[in-house]
Amino acid sequence: MWRTPWILAVICALAILLTPAAAIAAPPSPGPAEEGSAELTQRLDAANRAYIDAQNALGASRQRQAAYAAQQADLESRYNAMLADTQKISITAYQMGGGLRDAAALLDSPTPGVFADRVSLLELIARRQGERLRELSGVRDRLDAARAAVDAEVAKQQEQLAVMAKQKAEVEAALATARMREAQRLLDAATTTSAGTPNVVAEPAPRHPDGSWPAETCGAPDPTTKGCLTPRALHALQQVRRAGFGRFVSCWRPPGEPYEHPKGRACDFAADPKGFGGVADGTSKEYGTQLATWLVRNAERLGVMYVIWFRQIWTPAAGWHTYESGKGDPSSDHTNHVHMSIY
Template structure:
């Protein structure tokens, strides 16, 4: 009896382990998730460094846009203010020369008839209203101009702060990539199509997203931004097999913020060559060109890794096989 219970317990543990383990490729199955290694440290460091770098860049871009709008506003107000100020100066000079209210009172007293008296009252009232409007307009313009200039100065201060954050996070990204072999030429294609930008917050920053959408490539989940990036790639003509969510492993797969795009049309195979390698190179270049629009954290392809903070670096984090060396698929991680 005791032996039977022991056998049942072992069987149960095996079953639990089977369900807990991430889905892997069956022997010869090219559509199973590629084994990208276990370099969790690199993924976590790049995630932290590049997330903050991207957020700082987003706020910086929005600040520069706002500063340009304020500069145009200041220029327009200065042009409007000049003739108003000249008009008020004329009013002040005339009032000084004529004795102001004394001359107006005299003009009203020295009238020949009630009708003429009323006409002069209306004229004096009209002049006074015009003068008041011009002085009020000048006061408002001067205040608005001062506010706009202060806002522009505030944007400059914000930009300086964001640039300081970016410099720090670039150093952090470089540190995370220190074990790599240094800078690389990278993959660039000036003819890469443009992607439709993913939604942002009002200040230009990236909204936090959870793994809430069904992953069309697995039974797991992905974030809306991940789904958007994958769909934009397919719209751009990159329609080969790809896979996103994994319950465990390195990078952002368990968070629904990463996808692996096979170089071959039918799945993950050996080292890409010929048309398949060209496909992977063009796809990596597409993600890099549209990194700001899609919220790209980093791209890994053919022993090279790209980050927004540090650019392309040689990637030596693999184990010498096509999957962990990323020579059979393009890895994409998103903020």
């Protein structure tokens, strides 16, 4: 008996995958951000497994689809060949039994009985060929039905696979958003909520009457090196020291290095009292956190373009977010100093 199995139940597990994620709250840690991220990770794992199962099911259905097509082509060829043979036999039997039953035909046979036997044999063969043709026709019809069923199955699975791919992408996007919020929450706890940050308000740097920053060149002596600073960068450095941050700092660097240091528009503030060293911790990390927080709070007054501290970067447009240019060492990751760049 011909039956066509259906493989469509694999998507049922995704019915609950896109329920709204729990709101991500602020500290204390660990908070709902981590819990939401873990839940979304589990949901994404389930979505991936269901998606792979559906892909495998679709692949199996396509193999069956190809097998049916091959069987159908072979059967059609056999059917057409047998039909042609049967037609020839039937025509010959008819001619011998009717239109050719004349003296010439009788002369070709030893006796009338032999002639009649030949006609009967041809008719028997024709009947058996006809029966075989009817059997092949039935097989062909069942094969057509099976192929149509698997074609419909493949079409349905393709639709469901597209739905699951969309759902999987939505879970991935939700997980990425949760992780960004989690990183922001942790960063807020580490930088922007430091209770020890000085309340000293920076004196604003000079602006044009329309509020824009004047263009400046590296012309003022840099007190931290033998190089130079722009007047606005020197003003920011002086305001940092005025706020009470007096640990080691280095600003200008020789031409050839990237970014703002060679332009006299950037400074690196060591977190540890001994200068640049390993990853800051304890009071050294708190010092860096307070300095980064103070720079952000006074960014508009000083013309701060961005601040980098502890694998995070702050910009006026995006706030704090992950710093992705580090190479795993304290200097490039900015875990031993706070970087300040000025417009």
